[in-house]
Amino acid sequence: MIELLSNQLVFSFVLMLVLIGAILLVVAYSTLAERKISAWIQERSGPNRVGFFGLFRNFSFWGLGQPMADGLKFLFKEDIIPGRVDRPLYVLAPALMFIVAVVGFAVIPWGGVVDLDGDGVVDVHCQVANPDIGLLYMLGISAMGVYGIVLGGWASNNKYSFYGAIRAAAQMISYEIPLGLSILVVVLMSDGQLRLEGIVLSQIGEGNCWNILVYPVAFVVLLIAQFAETNRTPFDLAECEQELVGGFHTEYGSMKFAMFFLGEYTHLIVNSAFISVLFLGGWHLPFIPGLQPEDTSIWAMLFKMLVLGGKVIGFIFIYMWVRWTIPRFRFDQLMQLAWKALVPLSMGLVAAAALMVYFRVPAMGVIGKVFWGVLSNVTVLLVLLVVLALSRGRVTGRQDNLPTISLLDPAKPKPARMSQTRGRTA
Amino acid sequence: MIADDDIIIVDEMRRDLSMTERLYLPQIAQGLSVTFRRMIGTGRTIQYPEQKREPRLEEDLTDPGTQINASRYRGVHRLNRDPDGRVACVACFMCETACPAHCIHIEGGESPWPDREKYPVKFDIDELRCIYCGMCEEACPVDAIELTYEYDLVGHSRSEMVFDKNKLLDVFDNTVHVKPRKNPRITGYAGTGSPDHQPRRPTGEQH
Numbered sequence: 001m002i003e004l005l006s007n008q009l010v011f012s013f014v015l016m017l018v019l020i021g022a023i024l025l026v027v028a029y030s031t032l033a034e035r036k037i038s039a040w041i042q043e044r045s046g047p048n049r050v051g052f053f054g055l056f057r058n059f060s061f062w063g064l065g066q067p068m069a070d071g072l073k074f075l076f077k078e079d080i081i082p083g084r085v086d087r088p089l090y091v092l093a094p095a096l097m098f099i100v101a102v103v104g105f106a107v108i109p110w111g112g113v114v115d116l117d118g119d120g121v122v123d124v125h126c127q128v129a130n131p132d133i134g135l136l137y138m139l140g141i142s143a144m145g146v147y148g149i150v151l152g153g154w155a156s157n158n159k160y161s162f163y164g165a166i167r168a169a170a171q172m173i174s175y176e177i178p179l180g181l182s183i184l185v186v187v188l189m190s191d192g193q194l195r196l197e198g199i200v201l202s203q204i205g206e207g208n209c210w211n212i213l214v215y216p217v218a219f220v221v222l223l224i225a226q227f228a229e230t231n232r233t234p235f236d237l238a239e240c241e242q243e244l245v246g247g248f249h250t251e252y253g254s255m256k257f258a259m260f261f262l263g264e265y266t267h268l269i270v271n272s273a274f275i276s277v278l279f280l281g282g283w284h285l286p287f288i289p290g291l292q293p294e295d296t297s298i299w300a301m302l303f304k305m306l307v308l309g310g311k312v313i314g315f316i317f318i319y320m321w322v323r324w325t326i327p328r329f330r331f332d333q334l335m336q337l338a339w340k341a342l343v344p345l346s347m348g349l350v351a352a353a354a355l356m357v358y359f360r361v362p363a364m365g366v367i368g369k370v371f372w373g374v375l376s377n378v379t380v381l382l383v384l385l386v387v388l389a390l391s392r393g394r395v396t397g398r399q400d401n402l403p404t405i406s407l408l409d410p411a412k413p414k415p416a417r418m419s420q421t422r423g424r425t426a
Numbered sequence: 427m428i429a430d431d432d433i434i435i436v437d438e439m440r441r442d443l444s445m446t447e448r449l450y451l452p453q454i455a456q457g458l459s460v461t462f463r464r465m466i467g468t469g470r471t472i473q474y475p476e477q478k479r480e481p482r483l484e485e486d487l488t489d490p491g492t493q494i495n496a497s498r499y500r501g502v503h504r505l506n507r508d509p510d511g512r513v514a515c516v517a518c519f520m521c522e523t524a525c526p527a528h529c530i531h532i533e534g535g536e537s538p539w540p541d542r543e544k545y546p547v548k549f550d551i552d553e554l555r556c557i558y559c560g561m562c563e564e565a566c567p568v569d570a571i572e573l574t575y576e577y578d579l580v581g582h583s584r585s586e587m588v589f590d591k592n593k594l595l596d597v598f599d600n601t602v603h604v605k606p607r608k609n610p611r612i613t614g615y616a617g618t619g620s621p622d623h624q625p626r627r628p629t630g631e632q633h
Contacts, residue, residue: 037465040464040465041461041464041465042464043464043470044471045471045473048473321458321461321462321465322458324461325457325458325460325461326454326457
């Protein structure tokens with residue numbers, strides 16, 4: 001058994017099966033978490049009725065059976081395909097959305113290298129695939145997530161769906177730039193590596209530390225860009241309930257609709273894992289035995305997977321917390337945020353990282369790296385914010401140049417005003 | 427045509443954003459902190475079938491020692507008993523006449539007791555048809571019909587939801603310890619101010 005598993009191909013296959021199961025489980029419970037977190041933020045209880053087939057009377061485990069009930073409901077609903085849709089694309093779109101999100105997991109390094117039989121020789125990588133261009137693969141795959149939305153919106157033959165799809169495409173094009181540039185910062189500072197396992201290792205060991213400590217601003221830029229990429233609020237213009245009645249998934253029902261949801265949450269998880277690998281040291285926690293690169297036993301591997309999973313869950317929480325806090329942007333605000341704020345900011349960060357590489361900051365040890373990294377990041381951020389604040393152009397804000405409409409006859413004197421400023425009039 | 431005097435302009439506060447507001451990120455952090463504080467607070471939800479809302483009870487000032495339901499909710503009816511335990515209704519048909527939903531059906535008969543002429547042989551209320559307006563209890567000259575605060579009124583069939591005399595008397599037996607609060611008497615302008623009260627209109631002056 002161990003010998004069989006020591007083959008990378010077999011190990012990858014087993015890991016793949018385990019990951020698919022784990023993803024589906026986490027996705028299912030993400031839907032519950034989303035509803036629970038929104039409920040807590042709004043001082044409600046959230047779903048707390050569905051238990052496990054009444055096994056535990058008077059105790060429903062805080063609604064832990066809810067995802068299964070929802071899944072069953074989706075499965076048994078009538079699958080309606082509206083007339084006048086482009087049938088092949090209509091069926092393909094939800095599947096594409098989910099598949100594209102799932103294949104991103106292939107290159108996430110879950111548990112470093114493993115020595116399965118304990119003979120001191122590394123047998124396998126705890127990773128489905130370990131290509132040299134893992135990072136490029138991730139970028140390409142996650143950018144393809146918009147294909148599902150665009151195809152779904154187009155195939156639905158519904159103008160609201162199509163609006164949603166167009167918005168998603170425009171948004172994706174805009175936010176891919178800060179996304180790529182902020183990742184480029186990490187690549188520059190870790191010897192130009194594109195292998196995700198290598199990026200994890202470059203954050204561990206003597207003179208190294210997690211990238212979030214060195215480039216906090218790049219981390220935030222990447223996080224914001226990932227919000228946009230996964231179509232989460234405040235960037236969910238593709239599926240505005242209010243204006244577009246659901247956007248690209250208006251015409252979808254039953255399990256096809258559920259596939260869109262599965263895809264969205266899977267995308268969320270893979271992005272969380274990705275940002276954990278890039279900025280939070282992947283499976284690593286400092287000073288804890290079992291989580292260091294030299295720990296290669298199978299138990300260390302499981303522990304590492306658990307740690308990375310914990311980081312992913314933390315990010316999922318942040319995604320949901322932000323979603324239920326910040327309202328949706330208007331479309332021009334969305335574009336202004338990308339092109340006037342995030343793109344210049346991430347370009348400045350890349351320039352700063354290039355300068356740091358030129359002056360050999362990566363070899364300066366933890367203190368030097370953190371000092372110069374944070375200094376450059378904060379400087380770039382402050383310069384941008386001051387420029388934006390001083391120029392009349394705003395990152396976001398209301399349109400000031402709207403004409404004033406008067407209901408009154410201009411010849412007559414103006415009536416008394418209720419108040420000069422907005423305030424209480426008793 | 428609307429007279430100019432009737433137009434009230436409510437100015438929108440059009441001040442420029444302050445520096446921190448224009449920097450935008452501090453505002454996001456502030457919002458996140460608000461929602462986080464909400465999240466760790468306890469909810470106020472009443473888990474309905476297991477927990478029930480406690481009726482808000484007050485001491486009845488006119489009748490010391492008894493309690494009055496102050497939550498102003500009008501639920502299922504009760505048919506009161508007089509101090510001797512007999513049905514208090516005198517079958518005057520006032521409630522049936524007052525009822526806007528025509529959900530009360532009374533059959534009067536000659537009273538077996540010497541202190542009144544009539545009593546209800548049948549007294550049916552269709553609780554599904556009732557709109558819980560409370561006009562029956564206002565119309566009743568002997569305070570025999572009253573609306574309780576009992577709100578969980580369910581049944582398996584329509585016929586089950588037509589409450590007869592015994593059922594209504596049972597409701598009284600179950601809720602006898604709390605006096606329902608009647609509608610505020612409109613003649614006293616209890617809720618709306620004095621009889622010469624003028625509803626306030628927005629004017630130009632600041633108050």
